[in-house]
Amino acid sequence: MKKIGEGKVLVSDGAWGTFLQSKGLQPGTCPEIWNVDRFDDVADIARRYVEAGSDMVETNSFGANSFKLEYFGLEEHAYKLNKTAAEASRAGAGKDTLVLGSIGPTGKFLITGEVTENELFQAFSEQARGLRDGGADAIIVETMTDLEEASIAVRAAKSTGLDVVCTMTFDAMPDGTYRSMMGVAPAEMVEPLIEAGADVLGSNCGNGSLGMIDIVREIRAADATVPIIVHANAGLPVFEDGKTTFPETPEFMAGHARDMVEAGACIIGGCCGTSPDHIRAIREKINTL
Ligand SMILES: [Zn+2]
16 A cells, blocks of 8 residues: 555545446345356456546455355355455456455444454455455455454554554434444544554545535545545435445546545545446546645
8 A cells, every 4th residue: 555655646446336236136136156156257347447437446355254155155255255355356457466355344243242353353354355365455444334343453464574554434314424334433433443543534425525525624624634535425325226336436536536635635536336437537627735
């Protein structure tokens, strides 16, 4: 993650889930099995984002922890599905693009006692080792809502020796503040996650461009120096005629890139609803700043 320290604003990638679906992934099937069965299609997603201007791409491993894989009877294959995820992104992205190995939540809750801290640590460690061994440059722990789970995932990721990025997902509250589903405010995640070993902090999903600018300001106010990454959705999803669409166009998102940088963001990409077109527009705007 040397590049991040050089002071230039970097561009990350956009959505993976919707991209996989556009290539034929059926709802209710395991996305990560494609790392083995449809390796070239997965690599192509990384390639398309690099062509659009991404300095870094993620991996198709968001749900590849043993708890989530259990739904598909694939829990024994977590290491391999993560390793092949990193290999696919590397194959598509080439050696000069950073590969961030994606780790999402397990869907299990510490607070209800259905899982222990040690079980979470083991699952995240297995995932992170697979990603590292497949060639990831860093790990991104993302879409977290529970600060405890996020901290455990960051510690597990850090134990691989790689740099660690961590993003949490916040919702806008009626009073104009932001909270994760588990009640965590953006400022509240900063110290615990840095202490757990996070090198870069930020937010993904849950908000479009404007909400994210507020969240970046709050993180920056809590810590003057930590690099901040933002993966905004292309707005909030709209359900219409049985279809989900996202309202923010590439031009709209790129039009807010300057405000995002002035608020303190160092890395800008996209989450749900964003495509290579969004990334291309953001890249062009960043190049002019
Ligand atoms: Zn999202």
